[in-house]
Amino acid sequence: MTKLKLGGPLEDDKPVKPTIELPAAVFRDLKSYAEILTRS
Structure with a gap:
């Protein structure tokens, strides 16, 4: 399994409210x- 590596700290860590249609x-x-x- 491939490991995911992020290239540094995340700039924006604000919560996000996604909207989806089901x-x-x-x-x-x-x-x-x-x-x-x-x-x-």
């Missing part, structure tokens, strides 16, 4: 999964 079926599955996790 198919409706994936979104429903994620909601169901989250619901199951909150029950335990």
Whole structure:
């Protein structure tokens, strides 16, 4: 396996909020999964 090496310190370390689009079926599955996790 190849190791990834960065060429120095990162200049910008601010948090990033990515936005993605999911198919409706994936979104429903994620909601169901989250619901199951909150029950335990």
